[in-house]
Amino acid sequence: MPTLTKLYSMREAAQHNKREDCWVVIDGKVYDVTTYLDEHPGGDDVLLSATGKDATEEFEDAGHSDTARKLMEDYCIGEIEKPTINVIPELEIFTKDNPQSSTKFLDSPLLYWVLPATIVCISAVAATVVYSRRK
Incomplete structure (x- = not known):
């Protein structure tokens, strides 16, 4: 036993x-x-x-x-x-048994359009501010 x-x-x-x-x-x-x-x-x-x-x-x-x-x-x-991984279901914890949890954001299709769209919007706002101050 x-x-x-x-x-x-x-x-x-x-x-x-x-x-x-x-x-x-x-x-x-x-x-x-x-x-x-x-x-x-x-x-x-x-x-x-x-x-x-x-x-x-x-x-x-x-x-x-x-x-x-x-x-x-x-x-x-x-x-x-x-440690129990599912203690807080909203929080996903990286462990050796669950290595993919740290790369989920990088694999997200949203990353491929959200980041460029954000850069374009910030650039447009910055260009508008610079142009309006020149007048």
Whole structure:
């Protein structure tokens, strides 16, 4: 029987940002490192500064060993829940799973006549203003 993974929001994980209660998020997984703060070779400040955000980049930049990565498994308490795209139906969010959403405007046929029409109208207004001031 598979183990159920607890899901946390990033907001919830970010609330655990004190020495007495410290969680870090790395690669979508949530780690309760409260009991590890004193043992961390880089010091507790490094872990405390990694709370409240996704610390994957900082973790990777530090060049952790395979042993450190294996040790992390002992502190894993869950995963960050994936954001729901349809929370606000009027707002379409760009994700890796939905890459075409960022190019929909550029693919719109309206773009091919609205932009030139706008330029022509602005030019006509500007020409009228310049011509009327000359008289």
